[in-house]
Amino acid sequence: MAKLELDRLAKTFGKHQVIDGLSFDVKDKEFVSVLGPSGSGKSTLFHLIGGLYQPDDGDIRLGGKSIVGQKGAISYMPQSSTLFPWRTLEENVLLGAEIAGNVDRDHALSMIEKAGLSGFESAYPHQLSGGMKQRASFIRSLLSPQSLICLDEPFSALDEFTRQEMQQWLLSTWEEHQRSILFITHNIEEAIFLSDRVIVLSDRPATMRKEFQIPFARPRDPSLILSTEFLEWKKEIHHSLRTL
Amino acid sequence: MVLILLLIVWEISSRMLQIPDWLLPAPTLIFTEGLQGWSSYSPHLFSTIRLTVTGFIIGSAFGLMVATALHLMPRIREAVYPLLIVSQNIPIIVLAPLLVIWFGFGVLPKLIIIVLVCFFPIAVATMDGFRQTKEEFIHYMKMAGATKRQIFWKVEWPYALPSIFSGLKISATYSVMGAVISEWLGANKGIGVYMTLASSSFRTDRVFVAIFLIVVLSMLFFLLINQWERWVLRYQRKGDEKNG
Numbered sequence: 031m032a033k034l035e036l037d038r039l040a041k042t043f044g045k046h047q048v049i050d051g052l053s054f055d056v057k058d059k060e061f062v063s064v065l066g067p068s069g070s071g072k073s074t075l076f077h078l079i080g081g082l083y084q085p086d087d088g089d090i091r092l093g094g095k096s097i098v099g100q101k102g103a104i105s106y107m108p109q110s111s112t113l114f115p116w117r118t119l120e121e122n123v124l125l126g127a128e129i130a131g132n133v134d135r136d137h138a139l140s141m142i143e144k145a146g147l148s149g150f151e152s153a154y155p156h157q158l159s160g161g162m163k164q165r166a167s168f169i170r171s172l173l174s175p176q177s178l179i180c181l182d183e184p185f186s187a188l189d190e191f192t193r194q195e196m197q198q199w200l201l202s203t204w205e206e207h208q209r210s211i212l213f214i215t216h217n218i219e220e221a222i223f224l225s226d227r228v229i230v231l232s233d234r235p236a237t238m239r240k241e242f243q244i245p246f247a248r249p250r251d252p253s254l255i256l257s258t259e260f261l262e263w264k265k266e267i268h269h270s271l272r273t274l
Numbered sequence: 275m276v277l278i279l280l281l282i283v284w285e286i287s288s289r290m291l292q293i294p295d296w297l298l299p300a301p302t303l304i305f306t307e308g309l310q311g312w313s314s315y316s317p318h319l320f321s322t323i324r325l326t327v328t329g330f331i332i333g334s335a336f337g338l339m340v341a342t343a344l345h346l347m348p349r350i351r352e353a354v355y356p357l358l359i360v361s362q363n364i365p366i367i368v369l370a371p372l373l374v375i376w377f378g379f380g381v382l383p384k385l386i387i388i389v390l391v392c393f394f395p396i397a398v399a400t401m402d403g404f405r406q407t408k409e410e411f412i413h414y415m416k417m418a419g420a421t422k423r424q425i426f427w428k429v430e431w432p433y434a435l436p437s438i439f440s441g442l443k444i445s446a447t448y449s450v451m452g453a454v455i456s457e458w459l460g461a462n463k464g465i466g467v468y469m470t471l472a473s474s475s476f477r478t479d480r481v482f483v484a485i486f487l488i489v490v491l492s493m494l495f496f497l498l499i500n501q502w503e504r505w506v507l508r509y510q511r512k513g514d515e516k517n518g
Contacts, residue, residue: 080417102419112414116432116509125428129420154509174418 033058033210034079034104034178039088040235041074048074050235051088056178056210063213063221065267066231072214073109075236076182079212080106092178102130105176109183111163113155119166120151126174134173141169145199161192168200178210185220197223198252205249218271222263223255230270240270296476307479308486314468315480319487321463322453325381326491329388330449334442336389337396345404346426355401362394367455374459384456391452392445399441403434436510439503446495454488465491 034056041049048071056062066072077083079090081101090098097103105126113122120135123142127133142151145165155163164184171179185193197220204211215221221228225244232239244263246254254260281301287293288300295303344351370387377383407430415425457466465484472480504511 076417082413082416101416104417106414106417108410108414108417110410112408112410114411114429114432116435116507118509126418128428129415129418129424 033060033093034212035089035091036079037089037091039075039078039090040086041071041078041083042086043074047235049078049085050237052231052237053088054229054238054241056212059208059210060227061204061211061213061225062227062229063215063225064229064231065215065218065221065271066236067233067271068216071234071236072216072231073182076106076180076214079104079180103176103178105171105174105179107167107171107179107181107184109186111155111160111167113158113163113166113170115155118152118154119147119158122155123166123170123173126170130175132175138169138173141173142166145169145203159192160188161196164188164196165199168203172203172207172209178212180212180214182214183216184213186215186217193220194252200224201248201250218264218267219255222260222267223250228267230267242267242270296478299479299482304479304482304486308483311480311483315465315483315487318463318465318468319491322450322457322465323491325384325457325464326388326449326453326495329385329453330392330446330495332385333389333392333449334396334445337393337441337445338400338438340393341397341400341404345401345430346422351401358394358398358401362398366390366394366452370456370459379460383459384453384461387456388449388452391448395444395448396438396441399437399444400434403437404430406437407433436503436507439499439507443496443499443503446499447492450488450492450495 035053036055037053039049039052040047052075054062064072064075074083078085079097081097081099081103084099089096092103113119114125117125120138120142123138124133124135127138139151142148145168147162147165147169150158150162155166158166167184168181171181185196188196201224213221213224222244228242228244229238230240230242231237242263246260284298285301288298299307344354366387369390370383373383373386377386411429411433412425415429420428453464454466454469457464458470461467465487469481469484472478472484
């Protein structure tokens with residue numbers, strides 16, 4: 031059963047066609063990455079799925095039902111930290127649940143602990159490092175009731191070392207919680223390492239250029255990215271991005 | 275230090291040059307009057323405090339309400355905001371005689387002056403605070419399916435609080451000034467009355483006592499709001515030593 035389906039989606043801003051006839055799906059409990067050059071309309075795509083924009087054409091369905099223009103159907107983790115500076119970590123993490131109206135404090139605390147953020151429950155965002163903030167943001171998404179989580183380049187602002195650590199952490203957390211994830215990135219390695227499937231977008235207007243099924247078994251080990259097979263995938267995807 | 279030196283110079287010169295007391299009384303004379311004259315000015319002082327506090331509370335509440343209402347109705351805001359800015363440049367004090375003509379010498383015109391004086395800084399500061407709310411925060415809230423009310427109380431209001439407090443601090447000092455000036459125009463009680471009586475009977479020492487009381491009152495109000503602000507916005511200070 032396909033969880034999220036995009037059906038011939040199109041969006042134009044003024045004279046610029048940003049997305050043109052984009053179709054793909056994210057299955058239940060699947061991790062799908064969308065890879066594309068910067069400014070290829072990736073963020074617009076999220077805004078369409080999130081219901082902030084109305085598509086010019088096409089349909090977005092979640093569990094078979096159209097969610098076009100409907101806000102709050104997905105859980106969203108933006109690129110930059112949107113933790114509120116006046117809320118403690120615990121209060122921030124609960125925000126998504128609070129909006130939906132079902133707060134489970136104990137669950138939140140156990141998630142904070144598992145994310146290695148124990149002792150920081152009552153810390154404010156300015157006291158946390160970049161990696162900790164993104165962890166908190168991700169927990170916030172997980173604690174929101176929606177079954178599909180959309181991540182918009184969540185690690186792009188982190189340094190390489192933290193980034194790898196975060197990818198590893200994200201994978202283990204996701205494997206445990208089994209949500210569907212749509213992950214936007216411009217980092218090829220990240221996309222291969224994390225995903226079941228990688229979707230390569232063309233430059234403006236964005237259409238699906240190619241789709242790669244990533245066969246690596248889970249749980250995945252960080253050493254994977256140094257294997258020959260991994261590098262072969264990387265080469266192939268890189269090539270597909272080049273020949274657009 | 276400089277202040278003490280100044281007082282000493284003042285004291286010595288007024289004695290040496292034998293400046294008459296009605297022109298410039300020595301600091302010691304003012305000081306004794308300040309101590310001994312408590313019973314003569316305390317009723318005036320309390321009357322002014324009551325007037326100031328009442329006017330300040332009504333004015334602030336009014337300012338907050340108008341700012342919130344305008345913020346929630348953007349179209350009306352666009353029309354009214356320039357008007358607010360322009361009217362802020364009218365010294366409210368010049369309206370005082372007009373208000374006396376319309377409302378007589380009772381408490382009402384005095385309250386109206388203070389309310390008007392407090393209203394503008396708070397209304398403008400609050401609206402600016404609302405407008406400056408980070409776009410990403412509102413964005414996140416919308417994606418999460420938050421209602422307008424949730425966006426207001428969970429994001430815009432806390433975001434505007436620092437601005438609101440700077441508005442409150444300006445108004446707090448203005449409100450004392452407003453109260454004194456409104457009392458000059460005609461009242462039977464208050465520091466303004468005490469001051470007018472003192473000056474018309476050439477009790478210059480009392481005029482200085484009045485000035486001193488007004489300054490202290492303004493500072494006290496300011497400090498009170500300042501402390502309140504520090505308490506409400508304590509998240510900004512917490513743990514500044516960590517992570518910068």
